Amino acid sequence: MPTPESRNKSATKGLPEVIRDQLRYEILSGTLPVGTQLRQDALAERFQTSRLPVREALRQLESEGLVTYLRNRGAVVAGMEVDQICELLDIRVALECYAARIGVPNMVQHDIDQLTKILAAYNASESVAEWAEYNRRFHLALSAPANNRRLRRLIEEFCLNTDRYTHEMMSIATGKEGPQSDHYQILDACKQRDGEKVASLLEKHILETKHNLLATARIRSVESERGREAEPDLLALKGARLHS
Template sequence: MGVTTSKPDQKSLSYRIRDELKQDILQGVLLPGTQLRQESLAKRFNSSRIPVREALRQLEVEGLVKSKLNRGAIVSTPNLNDVCDLLEIRIALECRAAKLAVPNMTSEDIARLTEILNAYSLAKTPAECAENNRQFHLALCLPANNKQLTALIKQYCMSTSSPYANFHLDMTTATDIEAVHQDHYAILDACKARDVEAVVTILENHIKATKLCLLKFQQCV
């Protein structure tokens, strides 16, 4: 009796397609305005158009993709007001996660944060800086050991520190990279000291500074 090889589950395939496209958008591989052709994507992912269509629908719900008449799906252009609103959500979620995380941090967690900041120091492009920034904030929150909180942070927070969110401007003009890096080391030092209040305070001011820079940019355009 022969063994039947089942096709990949359409739902799980659509999630994989969504996640890969989302990463490409957030990292600036797919720039705002890029047309997302279902036929081409189906070939890329070796699938039918059905999971591709579902993945694009999910990305549209997240605001990363927009349907255009006669053009199909395209990568959305980020709205600075929306990014600023998300930064306020970041303050609430990340500060709560940090408050829970710092008392749980192990030497391995501190080593991971240090490793990311070392990579940040060697970054040569805004995209590399943004990716290290995202990784640092996520690593800071993970020891909270709260899966739902982490999922919310990934959904609402990580995109605001990506090349996608900074599409309108060179990141070097949006934020002072050196000042951002100093904040990160201050957060790391406070984590080493297990000073929860200091971590939360620095983190909140750090995110507020990002919002202020974006608002200043908006007033200049």
């Protein structure tokens, strides 16, 4: 059934976009985990519509990398390997740093106020899912003064595709203090209208996420290997008990 938010948005957006936005929110917030099957008939019933707008919404989410199609299962929430996420983070560095160089000198007080409000809301929140959303808003607000809609759309796409995999993991590991410290340094450079400094800080900020992600993957791999090595010992122990 459509949410009140989606019904309000429908006044200005087409039904496929309303459905897309609601499903996108649920994917990014973790309500719809990786691998969840997205059945068109069930979604059509939920949103009280035909399958056509649902099919279009899923097509748009597929183009964003949030949905994929599997044989015999149809549309499912997409997953991503660590190396794929790292590739997207590298692309984010290129896009966001370029946007900063051309956009920060164009900033007016309204832009600074928007960034400040986002970080204040980030500080006040205790929800990891909300931290990810405020992080996304901050990065998109940085790109707006570049006055390039296609560039901003590309940045939004790559933010969407990386934040849902990285931000919750990093937030649980480090809390919000580290990322927020970076954000306030970036904000200070924005106040100085120093595009080069903002670009340098952004590169360091995004690559730090990449390095933490790779380190976490290495640790998990080692732990997994140790677990497999311990399995024969556990089996032997169980066998000994059975024969004791």
